[in-house]
Amino acid sequence: MKRRFSAAFLLGIILGLGGETLLLSKTASRRFADNLRRDFRVLFFMPEKSSPQTLLSAQKSVGAIAGTQSSVLISPEKALSILKQADPELAQNLSFLPTNPIAPIVEATLNKKGLLSFQSWMAQAAAQQKWTEIRYQPEELKSILRLGLYLRFLTVALTALLCLSSVLLVLGVIFPLMVFSKRSPRKMIELLSLSAKTFGVCLVGVCLGGIFSAAFAWPLGRAIEWWRWPSLLTQAIFIIPAALSGAILCVW
Helix, strand or coil: CHHHHHHHHHHHHHHHHHHHHHHHHHHHHHHHHHHHHHHHHHEEEECCCCCHHHHHHHHHHHHHHCCCEEEEECCCCHHHHHHHCHHHHHHHHHCCCCCCCCEEEEEECCCCCCCCCHHHHHHHHHHHCCCEEEEECCHHHHHHHHHHHHHHHHHHHHHHHHHHHHHHHHHHHHHHHHHHHHHHHHHHHHHHHHHHHHHHHHHHHHHHHHHHHHHHHHHHHHHHHCCCCHHHHHHHHHHHHHHHHHHHHHHH
């Protein structure tokens, strides 16, 4: 019996450590991906002497493309004001020129659909107007798409853990209880008692493993501004099935 409880406790620590690491990785990756998506911009430069009607039409045409989250028209004056905040030295050098050299810009942000079909979206946007130049950061786009794949992998891993817990619960507890309840009530009570005790021991191990993982990640949480911890509900959804899985495996 002691060996069974020791195994349940050790298995709980392993499940808690690994599962909490998956949860932390998913939460942090999602937050980082959201920040990258909000920061990603596509800039469409218009000819300097474009009429106000042409500029407004260009903004609306980009905003009407499926996958566009927002499109904003940035005038040369507004662009210079933004540049003064981002790079005061460069803005001061431009102020000595007789005219503002910055061209009108249509700034577009994309939603998830637009990012996933970026090549198609870009082809449609490029065909809307005679842009003088189109700029975006391809490496940032690659990072967003790679993080999306990473998040899907983490979601599949956590979902598989929940599904495994459900299968083990049915095969390891519910099905034997249905059999013993008719043939041997005494064995049913013994199984319930053993399962409950093993579950308690495994639950303690899972919680300790989760605490160890969170302790290792604590310096990152304090150093990185965009870091977020999993919610209590998410923790509970993971902890209970993980403890059930470990307990049932040890009861077998």
